[in-house]
Structures are given as C-alpha cells and as structure tokens.
Amino acid sequence: MKTLSIADADLAWDADLTVLRGVTVEARPGQILAVTGTSGAGKTTLLSAMAGLLTPARGEVLVDGERLTNRDQAVKLGVVLIPQDNGLAAILTAAENISVAVIATGGTAAEARRRTAEALEPLGLSGQANQLIEELSGGQQQRTAIARGLALQGDILLADEITSELDAANRQRVMELLRAEAARGAAVVFATHDPEAAAACDRELHLGDGEAIWVRN
Template sequence: MTTLTVEAAELAHGAGAPVLSGVTVTARPGELLAVTGTSGAGKTTLLSAMAGLLTPRSGTVTVDGTALGDRDQAVARGVVLIPQENGLAAILTAAENIAVAVIATGGTPADARRRTAESLDALGLSGQANQLIDELSGGQQQRTAIARGLALRGDVLLADEVTSELDAANRQKVIDLLRAEADRGVAVVLATHDPETAAACDREVHLADGVLSFRE
C-alpha cells in the first residue's frame, strides 16, 4: 500500500510565475481522488509534480515519506502516469506500445503478452491490437493509453483527463476500471473537468486561482 503526498508545494514551469502555491494533498491507497478545475488551472502541473516530472520550487512530493527527485525515482516507486496527450509511439501498434512499457518496467515477455491482452480486452480494443497508433481514432488512442497504464500495475496511478474523448459508455467503463484499481489498493488520482466523472470519485480537490481547495 503506497501513499503519495504533496506538501506545501509551489509549482511552476521554468522561471515563470507559480502555477500553484501552497499545495498540500495526499493520494491514499484504495481511494479515487478527483482533481478538478478549468483548463489552465494547473491540473496537469499538479500531476506532473506527483509523477516526478516537475520539481517543486518549494515544498515536497513524497512516496511513503521518501522524496521524489525525478521521474526515474517515481517509476521505481510504482508511480504510473497516463498523460493527457497519451504519449503513445506512432510507429508501434497498440499492443506493442503496451508490451514495450511492461518490459521497460521489469516485466518479462510473458508478462507483457498477458497484461497487454488483458488490458486491451478490458478497454474493448482486442480488435485493434495490431493496428498502428495513427490508424486509431482519438478515442481509441486514449483507451490504448489507459490500457497501457493499467498493464503497468502501479501502486499509484495518475490519470490526466483520460475520459475527455470518450463517449458515455466508454467513460463509465474507464471509471469502473479505475475503481477496480483502487479496490486492489492503488492510490488513483484522476484529473478531470467533467462533473459526473468527479462525482464518481471518493474525494475531490479543486484548483482555481493557483490554489487548491477540498470539496466534500
């Protein structure tokens, strides 16, 4: 069971003005945490810090009390990020994108085959396994990225706007799959601008004017 904590963090990109200030929030195992806010409010910035991609100017990001220094450390601690822009390799098939990621994080080729098949099936993409990413629709690409994230079997799962291009049925399927991850003890953080998706989570934090607030 893994806990990720952001404590009194000031987050900014380069030398620019802070995007978020004084941010304190904990992603707890077994919980689905929604991060909401309008476009540009800092949702991706917060998840980037949680994923080890962005170092706070001040404050800390820790996993079970150990400070994250960079993305490699985050990966080693089981922090999985499903990025907003999918991050898929266009020259690979849907299945290859997933299998390569599983092997890169220590899985065996047999693990990769099994987890790839299971995750694609869970997202309704078995028929697209051998299609190149450029041959898939936007929604199919988004579901492939989600399948890859699930296949990595992380202890913390950060999902950045992963339902934005999905219809209602696929959006609910993804929420159910993220809930299943939480049920197995994963700390799940879901950035979303969709009120219905946020309502399906256990807790919600809202970003506005550079500040984080909790919503009941």
C-alpha cells in the first residue's frame, strides 16, 4: 500500500488568497487520519490537493515519492476521492454509478457487478441498487457515493464530510467501513466537523486560521 505526503505546502485556489500555509502531513497505510476544522477552514482544499485537483502554490504532494500533478495521475496511483457533494450522475441508477466507476478504473464487467453488490450491501442499499440517483433521499445518495468509493478499492481513500447527512446508526456503520479500509492497508483521510468521529480516528490534524496543527500525530 502507499503513503501520501505533503511537505510545507501553501494551498490556494486564487493567487491572491492562500487558504492554508505551510501544511505538512502524511497519510499512512493502515491508519485513519481525521482532518478537522470549522466550515471554511480548508478541509476540502486540503483533500483536493491530496486528490490531484489542486496544485500547491508552494511545496508538492507525493504518493510513494512520486510527485502528484493532476487528477488522472492520482486515479492511476490509486487515490480515491469521495467528495462532499457526492458527484453522482443523477440519470444513472445507484448500481450503475458504481459499476461505471469500477470499469473506468480497469475493472472488468464481472468485477464491477461483484464489487457493486458488495459495496451496496453493508450500507443498506441493496434494495435501492436499481433506483435512479434522483429518486433517492439525500442520505441514500451520500451512502451510494460512499459505496462507490469503497468499491474502487484504492490504496489511498479521501473522504470529505461523508457522514454529514447520515443518522447516528449510519454514521457508525460508515466509520466501521473506513476502519475496514484501513485494516486492509489503505491510507484513509477523513475530513469531518464531528468531534466524536474524529476521536475514533488514529490521528487528527486540525485546520484553523490558515494553518494545520496536529492534535494527535
């Protein structure tokens, strides 16, 4: 499995506005790293850089020593992102959203069917597999996005506020699934504003006032 690291990086979407300064962080195989902070603190910005969607203004993102420069490269290196806005295609079913992603990353049609079923079942979505995304509730859509991320079986899993629309039982279920991902050797990064969820992670990096401060490392 792979390690993702950022060393002394400045992250900015606009040249005139740096969101985070001097960030140094390492996502390690077999561990869950919580990234915490209030809304607007830069959690999504940090995960975007880790996912290859944002090039640091200073510093670099490395996956096992290889510099990350774009999203396509990140996908090839096994970096999976579950975005906050779910990123699902509304005109496809829950199962189709997952299967298409598996095939796009090199899986066969048979593998896509198997991984889709295996990902939907623990999230309580087997009964919604053939429903269109637009027919699902917000919580069901969020769980479908999580299932898609899990089905990709990446070396590095980035999860951005993925429990925000879930009830307590489903939040607990998702935390158990993230723990299972770490147990198989993935490096998991979980951005959350939930202190209880963060406490269940192995390490915690808190973002505030443009800086990243280790709470537990």
